[in-house]
Amino acid sequence: MTAQVIPETVTPEAVQGAARMLEVRVRRGEVFQTFAVARRPNQTVLDVVTEIQREQDPTLAYRFACRVGMCGSCGMTVNGRPRWTCRTRVAEAATGDALVLEPLRNLPVVKDLAVDMEPFFEKWRRAHGYFEPGEAPPEDFAPVRPDEPERRKADAGIECINCGVCYAACDVVAWNPDYLGPAALNRAWTLVNDVRDRGQEARLAAVAGDAGCHSCHSHMSCTEHCPKALSPTFAIAGLKRETGRAALRRLWRKA
Numbered sequence: 530m531t532a533q534v535i536p537e538t539v540t541p542e543a544v545q546g547a548a549r550m551l552e553v554r555v556r557r558g559e560v561f562q563t564f565a566v567a568r569r570p571n572q573t574v575l576d577v578v579t580e581i582q583r584e585q586d587p588t589l590a591y592r593f594a595c596r597v598g599m600c601g602s603c604g605m606t607v608n609g610r611p612r613w614t615c616r617t618r619v620a621e622a623a624t625g626d627a628l629v630l631e632p633l634r635n636l637p638v639v640k641d642l643a644v645d646m647e648p649f650f651e652k653w654r655r656a657h658g659y660f661e662p663g664e665a666p667p668e669d670f671a672p673v674r675p676d677e678p679e680r681r682k683a684d685a686g687i688e689c690i691n692c693g694v695c696y697a698a699c700d701v702v703a704w705n706p707d708y709l710g711p712a713a714l715n716r717a718w719t720l721v722n723d724v725r726d727r728g729q730e731a732r733l734a735a736v737a738g739d740a741g742c743h744s745c746h747s748h749m750s751c752t753e754h755c756p757k758a759l760s761p762t763f764a765i766a767g768l769k770r771e772t773g774r775a776a777l778r779r780l781w782r783k784a
């Protein structure tokens with residue numbers, strides 16, 4: 530083995546990091562390709578993928594934008610677990626010195642680690658995950674106090690960054706590709722609690738169907754994996770209650 534030459538300017542941490550190598554297995558279609566990457570202090574999984582793409586194989590496809598946990602575009606499966614990779618340190622995700630990287634589950638693969646998010650966002654549309662101002666919205670801003678119960682319920686789910694990690698973690702999506710999934714339903718719940726919105730009846734009908742909130746098995750995988758510590762399971766439980774109340778209201782109107 531040839532001796533490693535280390536420049537005098539590197540820190541002791543870097544020396545320690547450089548002495549260890551990561552074995553990174555990357556799924557590329559039906560096969561895995563193995564790369565060796567030096568371990569470095571505070572290295573993230575996204576750093577590793579970027580180093581492979583820049584230093585070893587420029588054809589490797591993956592997606593990222595902000596690198597600070599805001600854009601939601603860097604989701605991948607890391608050692609079997611869906612994660613945001615820009616905020617996941619190698620030290621917490623690797624098994625020893627081994628990383629296995631795969632695309633997010635439950636979405637079509639475009640190439641290598643990049644998935645097509647269109648089906649994910651199509652379900653947001655199907656769940657009416659957009660604000661409905663109504664025919665004649667008031668001209669003034671609606672006063673909504675931060676301590677109002679509805680505002681608090683909406684707040685609990687509003688920080689979603691659309692990363693798809695919960696969607697990849699959900700077994701019901703895997704069994705039933707039509708299922709709206711945790712992120713779209715969580716978004717619908719924030720809007721159900723938006724007192725300014727005028728599209729509630731249609732939204733509740735949209736999430737009450739066969740592929741909607743009542744298909745959720747409440748096994749909390751989405752909640753366990755969400756990198757923003759949101760609880761789509763809680764939001765879906767709220768939708769189950771509200772869709773039930775809406776059904777009763779319809780019955781009373783008919784009676």
Ligand code: SF4
Nearest residue numbers: 699745746748749751
């Ligand atoms: S709680 Fe519901 S939405 Fe969340 S992972 Fe389980 S089945 Fe999917």
Ligand code: SF4
Nearest residue numbers: 689690692693695755
């Ligand atoms: S609910 Fe959490 S895991 Fe799901 S898309 Fe939003 S931020 Fe990502």
Ligand code: FES
Nearest residue numbers: 596600601603615
């Ligand atoms: S790159 Fe934006 S959230 Fe990871």
